[in-house]
Amino acid sequence: MHMLPSPTETVKEALSKGIRYFDTAPHYGNGLAEERLGRALPPFRAAPPEKEKSCSKGVVRVSTKVGRYCVPETKFDKTTMKPEWRYNGTTYKDQFVTKNFHSNVCVVDYTAEGIVKNVLQSVERLVAPRLHPDSVPDYMAQLQSAVTGVSSRPLPGGRPPFDVLRLHDAEEEETFSPCVGKGGGLEALGRLKSAGVCSEVSLGMGDAVFARRLMESCEQGLIDNVMIAGVWNLLNQEGLEFLIFCQERGVKIHLASVFASGALWGGDRYNCAPMSEEIQKKVQGWRELCEKHKAALPRVALEFALLPEVVELVAIGCATVEEVRQNSALWEEDSGSTVPVSLWKEAMERGLLRKDFAQLITGLNINRN
Template sequence: MEHAKIADTPVELGRLGFGASVIGNLYRVTPADEARAAVETAWESGIRYFDTAPHYGLGLSERRLGGALRGLPRDSYVISSKVGRLLVANDRPRGMDDEGFVVRDDLRRQWDFSRDGVLRSLEATLERTGLDRLDVVYLHDPDDHWRQAAEEAVPALAELRDQGVIGAIGAGMNQSAMLARFLRETAVDLVMLAGRYTLLDQSALDDVLPAARELGKAVVAVGVFNSGLLSRDHPAEGMKYDYQDAPPDLVARARAIAEVCTAHGTSLPAAAMAFPRTHPSIINVTLGMRNPEQVRRNVALHGQVIPDALWDDLRAQGLIRSDVPDGGAGRKGSRCL
């Protein structure tokens, strides 16, 4: 797989990453053998970047991902996890988690971006994964915790990075404005941008992407299907956009984009995966993959060559912003596997 280096760090990311939220039972149960097979299929397909977090399934994702990777050559893959939500004993369990994961709620999440919280979170993650180190660590959704995240968590992570304990540090969020602040005002190396540079939302062009390009820092794109609306060849009513039912105007826009994709001999999901790579600062697209079938589908979509004329037509029809860069994803960025 083609790789891109995170500037000023030893870390390189493949162009396609495995997002492990779904193997933490996001929205529905994923059997343990299916989750393991998904990771193994990703490995066999050439994927070498794997992302997880304590939040995903109250630690289940970390346990499953670590178990599946254990035994593979440690220097041959990159793994990232996150800090900001400590997992602590739940003294008032109701039976099941209420934050989207189908797991028992014997544990609960506790926001903590303090230095101590960061160190405790990392120690717990290493215990759950059974691995000896993390390559990348992100602050996870620090939207309401800017001051503590910027003044305590980032310096703690930067110290570990400078000691060689962690390879690179970043922040991951569903908004782009604060990610731009992290790039400009703190010592992070990269950001994980969720849903704000897609075929339906290019708002990151107003803040975080210019900051990344100016500073030479990297961006990992996630949520490129905007919770599902861009994941099928033919978008339909009732599909999700940003975790909610998609409004009719966005469904209509997604259908219009799909028609242009068909006219250029490709599909909406293939274009949705390729689109973030039109920006030079985006070095990786990471997708949630629940089972081997999803892995194989995503790898095949990722390998398609998207004609540059598609982006020209989408701009001309006002379906994407006129300031979206040409990128050349169809020539260079799509055949990575």
């Protein structure tokens, strides 16, 4: 009998390796990922975040995303609710099929009202299981008052339920429009931050063009950081200009898809789809280059992701205990860089990297050997 990986054991292993930052979303498993993480994390600590800022020790930090809330499939109304593109009102097209666990479906809603509903659900899944049962009703009542603007009382303990709330996947006109302007999703996130529901406001995007448009549409200073996926890794540096834009604004980058959907670690997919012949050739080119310089490809991929100063952290997916161990081994090997400058130089000469990629990286003299 095939046993599924234990989410709780995976999280425990991550904690044992010193990992203290976890990112999730209602979209992942239609609430299932948040439920599992909420059950696996240690009790919610009420210490104000400024008291313990390190992600490598102290309090556990959690970020989640907004733009979707969950309803049971029996309550999904095709006439009033916008479904995920994978869901046709009856069945899911491919991933995130969770019928063995629950019947939830995600409703796409970037309005202020939808985001408040999203956040309240996420607290029920991610925070409530980590509170003492006797304190949950009062906590949820105060949270409800805070997010709806009824009360300005600080939440119990003084610590926001979320370290970061990210506006998720607003990457087409239909989802972009409700986010901007008066009464939009970005304004709602600003109010939630002021109410103490999150410490930082962020975007969670895979499209640098829409991410920049969102940043330009709101008051500078509202967005503290941006999680961007798939636009800055060994196979794609299209996000260079966006990273420079964020650096100039003082907005930190939280980088995802540093292994390009696993393509840089022995997988056969790229951007969540089968690899094209062009990408296969590029991956092979990186393998040959890494072998020549006696460097492990995943380690090179991780170090490349962290080269720009604007990158504050990288988000790496781990589904099993073994994947946690493999990923954590990449930074446990040593504290310094193991990738020679000559590798980056040769990568440019072979056309594996943009020739202008180093303009984002202070202190990297690409002309030296």
